[in-house]
Amino acid sequence: MIKEVVVLQKWSWAFTFTFSSDKMLQGRFRLRILSAALLSLLVIVGWSSAPVAESALGVNWGTVSFHKLKPSTVVDLLQDNKISKVKLFDADPDSLQALMGSGIQVMIGVPNEMLAALSSSTAASDLWVRQNVSRYMRKNGVDIRYIAVGNEPFLSSYSGQFQSYVMPALLNLQQSLAKVNLASYMKLVVPCNADAYESSLPSQGAFRPELTQIMTQLVSFLNSNGSPFVVNIYPFLSLYGSSDFPQDYAFFEGTSHPVTDGSNVYYNAFDGNFDTLVAALSKLGYGQMPIAIGEIGWPTDGAISGNLTAARVFNQGLINHVLSNKGTPLRPGVPPVDVYLFSLLDEGAKSTLPGNFERHWGIFSFDGQAKYPLNLGLGGRGLKNARKVEYLPSRWCVANPSRDLSYVANHMKLACGVADCTTLTYGGSCNGIGAKGNISYAFNSYYQLQMQNERSCDFDGLGMVTFLDPSIGDCRFLVGVTDTSSSSSSQVYRRWVIVWMLIAWRVWFFVM
Numbered sequence: 001m002i003k004e005v006v007v008l009q010k011w012s013w014a015f016t017f018t019f020s021s022d023k024m025l026q027g028r029f030r031l032r033i034l035s036a037a038l039l040s041l042l043v044i045v046g047w048s049s050a051p052v053a054e055s056a057l058g059v060n061w062g063t064v065s066f067h068k069l070k071p072s073t074v075v076d077l078l079q080d081n082k083i084s085k086v087k088l089f090d091a092d093p094d095s096l097q098a099l100m101g102s103g104i105q106v107m108i109g110v111p112n113e114m115l116a117a118l119s120s121s122t123a124a125s126d127l128w129v130r131q132n133v134s135r136y137m138r139k140n141g142v143d144i145r146y147i148a149v150g151n152e153p154f155l156s157s158y159s160g161q162f163q164s165y166v167m168p169a170l171l172n173l174q175q176s177l178a179k180v181n182l183a184s185y186m187k188l189v190v191p192c193n194a195d196a197y198e199s200s201l202p203s204q205g206a207f208r209p210e211l212t213q214i215m216t217q218l219v220s221f222l223n224s225n226g227s228p229f230v231v232n233i234y235p236f237l238s239l240y241g242s243s244d245f246p247q248d249y250a251f252f253e254g255t256s257h258p259v260t261d262g263s264n265v266y267y268n269a270f271d272g273n274f275d276t277l278v279a280a281l282s283k284l285g286y287g288q289m290p291i292a293i294g295e296i297g298w299p300t301d302g303a304i305s306g307n308l309t310a311a312r313v314f315n316q317g318l319i320n321h322v323l324s325n326k327g328t329p330l331r332p333g334v335p336p337v338d339v340y341l342f343s344l345l346d347e348g349a350k351s352t353l354p355g356n357f358e359r360h361w362g363i364f365s366f367d368g369q370a371k372y373p374l375n376l377g378l379g380g381r382g383l384k385n386a387r388k389v390e391y392l393p394s395r396w397c398v399a400n401p402s403r404d405l406s407y408v409a410n411h412m413k414l415a416c417g418v419a420d421c422t423t424l425t426y427g428g429s430c431n432g433i434g435a436k437g438n439i440s441y442a443f444n445s446y447y448q449l450q451m452q453n454e455r456s457c458d459f460d461g462l463g464m465v466t467f468l469d470p471s472i473g474d475c476r477f478l479v480g481v482t483d484t485s486s487s488s489s490s491q492v493y494r495r496w497v498i499v500w501m502l503i504a505w506r507v508w509f510f511v512m
Helices: 023-049 071-080 093-099 112-120 122-132 163-179 209-224 235-241 269-283 308-323 409-418 434-449 485-511
Strands: 006-008 013-015 056-061 085-088 105-110 143-149 187-189 229-232 259-261 264-266 291-296 338-341 396-399 463-466
Touching (some): 056 071, 056 308, 071 093, 085 093, 085 338, 105 112, 112 122, 143 163, 163 187, 163 209, 235 269, 269 291, 308 338, 396 434, 409 434, 434 463
Parallel strands (some): 056 085, 056 338, 085 105, 143 187, 291 338
Antiparallel strands (some): 006 013, 396 463
16 A cells, blocks of 8 residues: 655645346246346435435455454454444455355455456456356345455556556446346446545645546546545555644644635645545536545554554544534535545555555454554444454563573564564554564564464574563564464465466457
Protein backbone atom coordinates (compact mmCIF):
# COMPACT_ATOMS: atom_id res chain seq x y z
CA MET A 1 0.00 0.00 0.00
CA ILE A 2 2.35 2.69 -1.27
CA LYS A 3 0.49 5.96 -1.10
CA GLU A 4 1.14 9.08 -3.08
CA VAL A 5 0.51 12.59 -1.84
CA VAL A 6 -0.90 15.71 -3.38
CA VAL A 7 0.40 19.06 -2.23
CA LEU A 8 -2.13 21.62 -1.15
CA GLN A 9 -0.60 24.77 -2.54
CA LYS A 10 -2.12 27.09 0.03
CA TRP A 11 0.02 25.73 2.85
CA SER A 12 2.24 23.29 0.94
CA TRP A 13 0.64 20.57 3.03
CA ALA A 14 0.78 16.98 1.85
CA PHE A 15 -2.76 15.66 1.56
CA THR A 16 -3.00 11.92 1.09
CA PHE A 17 -5.70 11.52 -1.52
CA THR A 18 -3.96 8.83 0.31
CA PHE A 19 -15.67 -6.20 -1.33
CA SER A 20 -32.55 -31.60 -18.56
CA SER A 21 -35.05 -33.04 -19.91
CA ASP A 22 -37.05 -33.95 -16.78
CA LYS A 23 -40.14 -31.73 -16.54
CA MET A 24 -39.80 -31.20 -12.81
CA LEU A 25 -36.19 -30.08 -13.20
CA GLN A 26 -37.25 -27.77 -16.01
CA GLY A 27 -39.89 -26.26 -13.72
CA ARG A 28 -37.34 -25.71 -10.97
CA PHE A 29 -34.96 -24.18 -13.47
CA ARG A 30 -37.66 -21.77 -14.64
CA LEU A 31 -38.39 -20.82 -11.03
CA ARG A 32 -34.72 -20.12 -10.45
CA ILE A 33 -34.55 -17.93 -13.53
CA LEU A 34 -37.70 -16.07 -12.44
CA SER A 35 -36.35 -15.64 -8.91
CA ALA A 36 -33.04 -14.34 -10.27
CA ALA A 37 -34.86 -11.91 -12.55
CA LEU A 38 -37.04 -10.64 -9.69
CA LEU A 39 -34.00 -10.27 -7.44
CA SER A 40 -32.18 -8.35 -10.15
CA LEU A 41 -35.20 -6.08 -10.64
CA LEU A 42 -35.47 -5.38 -6.93
CA VAL A 43 -31.77 -4.57 -6.71
CA ILE A 44 -31.97 -2.21 -9.70
CA VAL A 45 -35.14 -0.48 -8.49
CA GLY A 46 -33.81 -0.23 -4.95
CA TRP A 47 -30.52 1.33 -6.14
CA SER A 48 -32.15 3.86 -8.43
CA SER A 49 -34.95 5.00 -6.16
CA ALA A 50 -33.67 4.76 -2.59
CA PRO A 51 -31.71 7.81 -1.42
CA VAL A 52 -28.38 7.31 0.26
CA ALA A 53 -29.21 8.00 3.89
CA GLU A 54 -26.82 6.05 6.06
CA SER A 55 -23.22 4.97 5.98
CA ALA A 56 -22.42 1.29 6.57
CA LEU A 57 -19.22 0.27 8.34
CA GLY A 58 -17.02 -2.65 7.26
CA VAL A 59 -13.39 -3.75 7.57
CA ASN A 60 -10.54 -4.84 5.35
CA TRP A 61 -9.32 -8.38 6.04
CA GLY A 62 -5.72 -8.69 4.88
CA THR A 63 -3.79 -11.94 5.22
CA VAL A 64 -0.14 -10.95 4.65
CA SER A 65 0.94 -12.26 8.03
CA PHE A 66 3.49 -14.61 9.56
CA HIS A 67 0.99 -15.68 12.22
CA LYS A 68 -2.40 -16.32 10.69
CA LEU A 69 -5.56 -17.05 12.60
CA LYS A 70 -7.80 -19.75 11.24
CA PRO A 71 -10.25 -18.12 8.80
CA SER A 72 -13.14 -19.56 10.82
CA THR A 73 -11.79 -17.76 13.88
CA VAL A 74 -11.67 -14.49 11.96
CA VAL A 75 -15.26 -14.91 10.75
CA ASP A 76 -16.35 -15.57 14.36
CA LEU A 77 -14.50 -12.38 15.31
CA LEU A 78 -16.42 -10.42 12.68
CA GLN A 79 -19.76 -11.82 13.81
CA ASP A 80 -19.05 -11.32 17.51
CA ASN A 81 -18.39 -7.65 16.74
CA LYS A 82 -21.50 -7.37 14.52
CA ILE A 83 -19.37 -6.43 11.51
CA SER A 84 -21.55 -7.22 8.50
CA LYS A 85 -19.27 -6.10 5.66
CA VAL A 86 -15.75 -7.26 4.82
CA LYS A 87 -13.35 -6.45 2.01
CA LEU A 88 -10.79 -9.00 0.80
CA PHE A 89 -7.82 -8.26 -1.43
CA ASP A 90 -8.18 -11.46 -3.44
CA ALA A 91 -10.51 -14.46 -3.63
CA ASP A 92 -8.68 -16.69 -1.18
CA PRO A 93 -10.64 -19.97 -0.98
CA ASP A 94 -9.92 -20.48 2.73
CA SER A 95 -11.41 -17.09 3.60
CA LEU A 96 -14.41 -17.53 1.32
CA GLN A 97 -15.08 -21.03 2.63
CA ALA A 98 -15.12 -19.67 6.18
CA LEU A 99 -17.52 -16.89 5.14
CA MET A 100 -20.09 -19.32 3.74
CA GLY A 101 -23.43 -19.05 5.53
CA SER A 102 -22.20 -16.16 7.70
CA GLY A 103 -24.50 -13.55 6.16
CA ILE A 104 -21.56 -11.14 5.94
CA GLN A 105 -21.52 -9.06 2.76
CA VAL A 106 -18.22 -9.52 0.94
CA MET A 107 -16.08 -7.58 -1.50
CA ILE A 108 -13.55 -9.85 -3.20
CA GLY A 109 -10.55 -8.57 -5.13
CA VAL A 110 -8.75 -9.09 -8.41
CA PRO A 111 -5.02 -8.40 -7.90
CA ASN A 112 -3.44 -5.93 -10.31
CA GLU A 113 -1.22 -8.67 -11.69
CA MET A 114 -4.30 -10.50 -13.03
CA LEU A 115 -5.78 -7.55 -14.90
CA ALA A 116 -3.86 -8.24 -18.12
CA ALA A 117 -5.14 -11.81 -18.34
CA LEU A 118 -8.72 -10.80 -17.52
CA SER A 119 -8.63 -8.05 -20.13
CA SER A 120 -7.52 -10.53 -22.82
CA SER A 121 -10.86 -12.29 -23.46
CA THR A 122 -14.23 -13.20 -21.97
CA ALA A 123 -13.03 -16.81 -21.90
CA ALA A 124 -10.48 -15.72 -19.29
CA SER A 125 -13.03 -13.74 -17.27
CA ASP A 126 -15.58 -16.60 -17.54
CA LEU A 127 -13.00 -18.91 -16.00
CA TRP A 128 -12.24 -16.48 -13.19
CA VAL A 129 -15.95 -15.99 -12.38
CA ARG A 130 -16.55 -19.77 -12.31
CA GLN A 131 -13.61 -20.37 -10.00
CA ASN A 132 -14.05 -17.42 -7.65
CA VAL A 133 -17.69 -16.32 -7.74
CA SER A 134 -20.26 -18.81 -9.08
CA ARG A 135 -19.08 -21.69 -6.90
CA TYR A 136 -19.88 -19.69 -3.76
CA MET A 137 -23.21 -18.21 -4.86
CA ARG A 138 -25.67 -20.77 -3.54
CA LYS A 139 -27.87 -21.39 -0.53
CA ASN A 140 -25.78 -20.86 2.60
CA GLY A 141 -22.99 -19.65 0.35
CA VAL A 142 -21.02 -16.40 0.34
CA ASP A 143 -22.87 -13.12 -0.07
CA ILE A 144 -20.49 -11.51 -2.57
CA ARG A 145 -21.73 -7.99 -3.29
CA TYR A 146 -18.70 -6.37 -4.91
CA ILE A 147 -15.71 -7.37 -7.01
CA ALA A 148 -12.80 -4.95 -6.75
CA VAL A 149 -11.09 -4.99 -10.14
CA GLY A 150 -7.52 -4.14 -9.26
CA ASN A 151 -6.29 -2.25 -6.22
CA GLU A 152 -5.23 1.34 -6.80
CA PRO A 153 -4.27 0.52 -10.44
CA PHE A 154 -3.90 4.22 -11.32
CA LEU A 155 -1.35 4.92 -8.59
CA SER A 156 1.11 7.41 -10.03
CA SER A 157 4.11 5.35 -8.94
CA TYR A 158 2.91 2.53 -11.24
CA SER A 159 3.54 4.85 -14.21
CA GLY A 160 0.48 3.56 -16.09
CA GLN A 161 1.54 -0.09 -15.83
CA PHE A 162 -2.03 -1.36 -15.30
CA GLN A 163 -4.04 1.51 -16.77
CA SER A 164 -4.80 0.02 -20.21
CA TYR A 165 -6.11 -3.23 -18.69
CA VAL A 166 -8.73 -1.81 -16.34
CA MET A 167 -11.63 -1.04 -18.71
CA PRO A 168 -11.28 -4.22 -20.84
CA ALA A 169 -11.14 -6.30 -17.65
CA LEU A 170 -14.25 -4.55 -16.30
CA LEU A 171 -16.19 -5.09 -19.52
CA ASN A 172 -15.18 -8.75 -19.75
CA LEU A 173 -16.07 -9.43 -16.13
CA GLN A 174 -19.43 -7.67 -16.55
CA GLN A 175 -20.24 -9.97 -19.50
CA SER A 176 -19.15 -13.01 -17.50
CA LEU A 177 -21.37 -12.03 -14.56
CA ALA A 178 -24.30 -11.48 -16.96
CA LYS A 179 -23.90 -15.04 -18.27
CA VAL A 180 -24.53 -16.41 -14.78
CA ASN A 181 -27.30 -13.88 -13.97
CA LEU A 182 -25.25 -12.00 -11.38
CA ALA A 183 -24.54 -8.73 -13.19
CA SER A 184 -27.39 -6.86 -11.49
CA TYR A 185 -26.75 -8.20 -7.99
CA MET A 186 -22.97 -8.00 -7.91
CA LYS A 187 -21.21 -4.70 -8.58
CA LEU A 188 -17.81 -4.18 -10.15
CA VAL A 189 -15.69 -1.40 -8.64
CA VAL A 190 -12.13 -0.11 -8.96
CA PRO A 191 -10.59 1.04 -5.65
CA CYS A 192 -8.54 4.15 -6.39
CA ASN A 193 -5.84 5.86 -4.43
CA ALA A 194 -6.64 9.47 -3.68
CA ASP A 195 -3.64 10.55 -5.75
CA ALA A 196 -5.92 10.03 -8.79
CA TYR A 197 -7.16 13.58 -8.20
CA GLU A 198 -5.54 16.81 -7.19
CA SER A 199 -6.35 20.34 -6.13
CA SER A 200 -5.33 23.43 -4.24
CA LEU A 201 -8.81 23.59 -2.68
CA PRO A 202 -11.59 20.94 -2.50
CA SER A 203 -13.90 22.82 -4.89
CA GLN A 204 -11.13 22.81 -7.50
CA GLY A 205 -10.69 19.04 -7.42
CA ALA A 206 -9.91 17.36 -10.75
CA PHE A 207 -8.53 14.03 -11.87
CA ARG A 208 -4.91 14.00 -12.98
CA PRO A 209 -4.75 15.14 -16.62
CA GLU A 210 -3.38 11.80 -17.86
CA LEU A 211 -6.34 10.02 -16.19
CA THR A 212 -9.14 12.22 -17.53
CA GLN A 213 -10.03 9.93 -20.45
CA ILE A 214 -10.00 6.64 -18.54
CA MET A 215 -11.75 8.18 -15.53
CA THR A 216 -14.51 9.41 -17.81
CA GLN A 217 -14.89 5.86 -19.15
CA LEU A 218 -14.72 4.37 -15.65
CA VAL A 219 -17.31 6.61 -13.99
CA SER A 220 -19.64 6.17 -16.99
CA PHE A 221 -19.36 2.38 -16.52
CA LEU A 222 -19.89 2.64 -12.78
CA ASN A 223 -22.90 4.90 -13.24
CA SER A 224 -24.55 2.65 -15.84
CA ASN A 225 -24.19 -0.36 -13.54
CA GLY A 226 -25.17 1.29 -10.25
CA SER A 227 -21.69 0.95 -8.74
CA PRO A 228 -20.08 3.44 -6.35
CA PHE A 229 -16.73 5.12 -6.85
CA VAL A 230 -14.34 3.54 -4.33
CA VAL A 231 -11.47 5.60 -2.96
CA ASN A 232 -8.82 5.01 -0.29
CA ILE A 233 -8.12 7.99 1.99
CA TYR A 234 -5.28 8.16 4.52
CA PRO A 235 -4.92 11.37 6.55
CA PHE A 236 -2.20 9.58 8.55
CA LEU A 237 0.09 9.57 5.53
CA SER A 238 -0.40 13.30 5.09
CA LEU A 239 0.79 13.84 8.63
CA TYR A 240 3.57 11.25 8.30
CA GLY A 241 4.81 12.72 5.03
CA SER A 242 4.97 16.40 5.98
CA SER A 243 6.20 18.15 9.08
CA ASP A 244 4.14 21.19 8.01
CA PHE A 245 0.83 19.34 8.10
CA PRO A 246 -1.24 20.50 11.11
CA GLN A 247 -1.67 17.47 13.35
CA ASP A 248 -5.13 18.38 14.61
CA TYR A 249 -6.42 18.68 11.01
CA ALA A 250 -5.81 14.94 10.52
CA PHE A 251 -8.36 14.14 13.23
CA PHE A 252 -12.03 14.92 13.88
CA GLU A 253 -11.75 16.85 17.13
CA GLY A 254 -11.59 20.30 15.55
CA THR A 255 -8.59 22.26 14.30
CA SER A 256 -6.93 25.61 14.69
CA HIS A 257 -6.02 25.44 10.97
CA PRO A 258 -9.35 25.10 9.08
CA VAL A 259 -9.37 25.30 5.28
CA THR A 260 -11.65 27.99 3.91
CA ASP A 261 -12.97 27.31 0.42
CA GLY A 262 -15.45 30.02 -0.54
CA SER A 263 -18.42 29.68 1.77
CA ASN A 264 -17.30 26.23 2.92
CA VAL A 265 -14.97 25.62 5.83
CA TYR A 266 -13.16 22.29 6.34
CA TYR A 267 -12.18 21.23 9.83
CA ASN A 268 -10.63 17.84 9.00
CA ALA A 269 -8.59 16.27 6.21
CA PHE A 270 -11.16 13.57 5.47
CA ASP A 271 -13.91 16.00 4.50
CA GLY A 272 -11.52 18.06 2.40
CA ASN A 273 -10.24 14.98 0.61
CA PHE A 274 -13.75 13.58 0.06
CA ASP A 275 -15.06 16.81 -1.40
CA THR A 276 -12.04 17.08 -3.69
CA LEU A 277 -13.22 13.81 -5.23
CA VAL A 278 -16.82 15.10 -5.38
CA ALA A 279 -15.59 18.14 -7.31
CA ALA A 280 -13.53 15.94 -9.66
CA LEU A 281 -16.56 13.74 -10.36
CA SER A 282 -18.70 16.82 -10.91
CA LYS A 283 -16.31 18.05 -13.59
CA LEU A 284 -17.00 14.81 -15.48
CA GLY A 285 -20.75 15.21 -15.07
CA TYR A 286 -21.22 12.71 -12.24
CA GLY A 287 -21.42 14.91 -9.18
CA GLN A 288 -24.07 12.71 -7.51
CA MET A 289 -22.24 9.41 -7.93
CA PRO A 290 -22.22 7.36 -4.69
CA ILE A 291 -18.78 7.16 -3.05
CA ALA A 292 -17.46 4.36 -0.85
CA ILE A 293 -14.30 4.51 1.24
CA GLY A 294 -12.32 1.36 0.45
CA GLU A 295 -9.57 1.93 3.01
CA ILE A 296 -9.08 4.34 5.87
CA GLY A 297 -7.43 3.95 9.26
CA TRP A 298 -4.51 4.76 11.54
CA PRO A 299 -1.55 2.55 12.52
CA THR A 300 -0.66 1.80 16.12
CA ASP A 301 3.10 1.34 15.83
CA GLY A 302 6.16 1.89 13.67
CA ALA A 303 6.10 5.70 13.63
CA ILE A 304 6.03 8.62 16.05
CA SER A 305 2.50 9.55 15.01
CA GLY A 306 1.45 5.88 14.80
CA ASN A 307 0.46 4.84 18.30
CA LEU A 308 -2.47 3.38 20.24
CA THR A 309 -3.83 6.71 21.43
CA ALA A 310 -3.77 8.38 18.02
CA ALA A 311 -5.31 5.31 16.35
CA ARG A 312 -8.15 5.19 18.87
CA VAL A 313 -8.88 8.92 18.59
CA PHE A 314 -8.82 8.87 14.78
CA ASN A 315 -10.88 5.72 14.25
CA GLN A 316 -13.47 6.63 16.87
CA GLY A 317 -13.70 10.13 15.45
CA LEU A 318 -14.11 8.74 11.94
CA ILE A 319 -16.82 6.28 13.01
CA ASN A 320 -18.76 8.95 14.89
CA HIS A 321 -18.41 11.34 11.97
CA VAL A 322 -19.64 9.05 9.19
CA LEU A 323 -22.37 7.37 11.25
CA SER A 324 -23.77 10.79 12.21
CA ASN A 325 -24.80 11.09 8.55
CA LYS A 326 -23.71 14.71 8.64
CA GLY A 327 -21.94 14.42 5.31
CA THR A 328 -19.51 17.05 3.99
CA PRO A 329 -19.87 20.66 2.80
CA LEU A 330 -20.40 19.56 -0.82
CA ARG A 331 -22.62 16.63 0.19
CA PRO A 332 -24.48 17.63 3.35
CA GLY A 333 -26.47 14.76 4.81
CA VAL A 334 -24.99 12.29 2.34
CA PRO A 335 -22.12 10.29 3.87
CA PRO A 336 -20.17 7.60 2.01
CA VAL A 337 -22.32 4.56 1.16
CA ASP A 338 -19.76 2.25 2.81
CA VAL A 339 -16.63 2.80 4.86
CA TYR A 340 -14.12 -0.04 5.24
CA LEU A 341 -11.68 0.42 8.10
CA PHE A 342 -8.10 -0.51 7.40
CA SER A 343 -7.69 -2.84 8.91
CA LEU A 344 -9.08 -5.74 10.92
CA LEU A 345 -5.78 -7.41 11.86
CA ASP A 346 -2.10 -6.55 11.87
CA GLU A 347 -0.16 -8.01 8.93
CA GLY A 348 3.40 -8.64 10.05
CA ALA A 349 4.69 -9.86 6.68
CA LYS A 350 3.78 -6.77 4.66
CA SER A 351 6.44 -4.74 2.89
CA THR A 352 7.83 -1.88 4.95
CA LEU A 353 8.71 0.18 1.87
CA PRO A 354 6.06 2.83 2.74
CA GLY A 355 7.21 2.77 6.37
CA ASN A 356 7.52 0.48 9.38
CA PHE A 357 3.94 1.39 10.34
CA GLU A 358 2.69 -0.67 7.39
CA ARG A 359 2.52 -3.81 9.55
CA HIS A 360 0.45 -2.22 12.32
CA TRP A 361 -2.87 -0.95 10.92
CA GLY A 362 -5.11 -3.50 12.67
CA ILE A 363 -7.72 -2.58 15.25
CA PHE A 364 -6.90 -6.10 16.48
CA SER A 365 -3.43 -7.57 16.87
CA PHE A 366 -2.46 -10.57 14.73
CA ASP A 367 -4.11 -12.91 17.23
CA GLY A 368 -7.45 -11.11 17.23
CA GLN A 369 -7.03 -9.25 20.53
CA ALA A 370 -8.39 -5.70 20.63
CA LYS A 371 -5.62 -3.11 20.86
CA TYR A 372 -7.73 -0.32 22.32
CA PRO A 373 -11.36 0.50 23.23
CA LEU A 374 -13.43 1.25 20.12
CA ASN A 375 -17.20 1.55 19.65
CA LEU A 376 -18.03 0.56 16.09
CA GLY A 377 -21.57 1.87 16.44
CA LEU A 378 -22.93 -1.52 15.42
CA GLY A 379 -24.85 -2.38 18.57
CA GLY A 380 -21.89 -3.32 20.76
CA ARG A 381 -20.23 -1.16 23.39
CA GLY A 382 -16.69 -2.17 22.59
CA LEU A 383 -14.53 -4.60 20.68
CA LYS A 384 -14.73 -8.30 21.54
CA ASN A 385 -11.60 -10.41 21.32
CA ALA A 386 -11.22 -13.48 19.14
CA ARG A 387 -12.28 -16.71 20.84
CA LYS A 388 -10.58 -20.11 20.94
CA VAL A 389 -7.26 -18.83 19.64
CA GLU A 390 -4.76 -21.69 19.65
CA TYR A 391 -1.41 -20.38 20.87
CA LEU A 392 1.97 -22.03 21.00
CA PRO A 393 3.21 -22.83 24.55
CA SER A 394 3.92 -19.82 26.79
CA ARG A 395 7.66 -19.61 26.30
CA TRP A 396 9.97 -17.07 24.76
CA CYS A 397 13.51 -16.84 23.41
CA VAL A 398 15.69 -14.15 24.97
CA ALA A 399 19.33 -13.15 25.10
CA ASN A 400 21.41 -15.35 27.41
CA PRO A 401 22.54 -13.05 30.24
CA SER A 402 25.63 -15.17 30.93
CA ARG A 403 27.07 -14.79 27.43
CA ASP A 404 29.11 -12.04 25.82
CA LEU A 405 26.79 -10.34 23.31
CA SER A 406 29.47 -8.28 21.60
CA TYR A 407 29.21 -10.26 18.37
CA VAL A 408 25.45 -10.52 18.14
CA ALA A 409 24.99 -8.16 15.18
CA ASN A 410 24.88 -10.88 12.49
CA HIS A 411 22.37 -12.88 14.51
CA MET A 412 20.19 -9.78 14.92
CA LYS A 413 20.41 -9.20 11.18
CA LEU A 414 19.34 -12.79 10.50
CA ALA A 415 16.42 -12.66 12.94
CA CYS A 416 15.06 -9.31 11.81
CA GLY A 417 15.66 -10.12 8.14
CA VAL A 418 13.08 -12.89 8.47
CA ALA A 419 10.81 -11.92 11.37
CA ASP A 420 9.12 -8.60 12.15
CA CYS A 421 11.21 -6.21 14.23
CA THR A 422 9.53 -2.96 13.20
CA THR A 423 8.47 -2.12 16.75
CA LEU A 424 12.15 -1.71 17.65
CA THR A 425 12.68 1.18 15.24
CA TYR A 426 12.40 4.88 16.00
CA GLY A 427 8.84 5.68 17.06
CA GLY A 428 8.06 2.01 17.73
CA SER A 429 6.56 0.73 20.98
CA CYS A 430 9.72 -1.28 21.77
CA ASN A 431 12.23 1.40 20.84
CA GLY A 432 13.18 2.18 24.40
CA ILE A 433 13.81 -1.26 25.91
CA GLY A 434 17.60 -1.10 25.66
CA ALA A 435 20.22 -3.03 23.72
CA LYS A 436 19.73 -6.36 25.49
CA GLY A 437 15.95 -5.97 25.20
CA ASN A 438 16.33 -5.37 21.45
CA ILE A 439 18.32 -8.58 21.09
CA SER A 440 15.76 -10.57 23.07
CA TYR A 441 12.89 -9.13 21.03
CA ALA A 442 14.58 -10.03 17.75
CA PHE A 443 15.46 -13.53 18.95
CA ASN A 444 11.91 -14.16 20.15
CA SER A 445 10.29 -12.87 16.97
CA TYR A 446 12.38 -15.33 14.97
CA TYR A 447 11.76 -18.15 17.47
CA GLN A 448 7.98 -17.75 17.30
CA LEU A 449 8.08 -17.54 13.51
CA GLN A 450 9.90 -20.88 13.50
CA MET A 451 7.05 -22.33 15.62
CA GLN A 452 9.34 -22.44 18.68
CA ASN A 453 11.72 -24.91 17.11
CA GLU A 454 14.38 -25.53 19.77
CA ARG A 455 17.30 -24.88 17.43
CA SER A 456 15.84 -21.53 16.36
CA CYS A 457 16.72 -20.10 19.79
CA ASP A 458 20.36 -21.14 19.71
CA PHE A 459 22.07 -18.25 17.91
CA ASP A 460 25.47 -19.86 18.63
CA GLY A 461 24.63 -20.08 22.32
CA LEU A 462 23.56 -16.44 22.65
CA GLY A 463 19.88 -17.27 23.06
CA MET A 464 17.95 -19.15 25.72
CA VAL A 465 14.33 -20.20 26.29
CA THR A 466 12.45 -18.68 29.20
CA PHE A 467 9.01 -19.33 30.65
CA LEU A 468 8.78 -15.84 32.16
CA ASP A 469 7.09 -13.28 29.89
CA PRO A 470 9.79 -10.71 29.00
CA SER A 471 7.30 -8.07 27.81
CA ILE A 472 8.12 -4.58 29.04
CA GLY A 473 5.39 -1.93 29.40
CA ASP A 474 3.73 -1.42 26.03
CA CYS A 475 6.35 -3.60 24.34
CA ARG A 476 4.73 -7.00 23.90
CA PHE A 477 6.86 -10.10 23.27
CA LEU A 478 4.49 -12.22 21.22
CA VAL A 479 3.68 -15.92 21.40
CA GLY A 480 2.76 -17.40 18.02
CA VAL A 481 -0.43 -19.19 17.09
CA THR A 482 -0.44 -22.88 16.29
CA ASP A 483 -2.46 -22.76 13.09
CA THR A 484 -0.37 -23.23 9.95
CA SER A 485 -3.06 -24.64 7.65
CA SER A 486 -4.03 -21.25 6.27
CA SER A 487 -0.40 -20.54 5.42
CA SER A 488 -0.05 -23.75 3.41
CA SER A 489 -3.44 -23.14 1.84
CA SER A 490 -2.29 -19.70 0.76
CA GLN A 491 0.69 -21.28 -0.95
CA VAL A 492 -1.68 -23.63 -2.76
CA TYR A 493 -3.82 -20.63 -3.72
CA ARG A 494 -0.82 -18.74 -5.09
CA ARG A 495 0.17 -21.75 -7.18
CA TRP A 496 -3.45 -21.98 -8.39
CA VAL A 497 -3.37 -18.32 -9.44
CA ILE A 498 -0.19 -18.87 -11.44
CA VAL A 499 -1.69 -21.90 -13.18
CA TRP A 500 -4.91 -19.97 -13.82
CA MET A 501 -3.01 -17.09 -15.40
CA LEU A 502 -1.11 -19.47 -17.67
CA ILE A 503 -4.41 -21.06 -18.72
CA ALA A 504 -5.96 -17.66 -19.31
CA TRP A 505 -3.05 -16.52 -21.45
CA ARG A 506 -3.29 -19.75 -23.44
CA VAL A 507 -6.99 -19.09 -24.00
CA TRP A 508 -6.13 -15.59 -25.16
CA PHE A 509 -3.45 -16.91 -27.53
CA PHE A 510 -5.86 -19.29 -29.27
CA VAL A 511 -8.64 -16.70 -29.39
CA MET A 512 -6.29 -14.25 -31.07
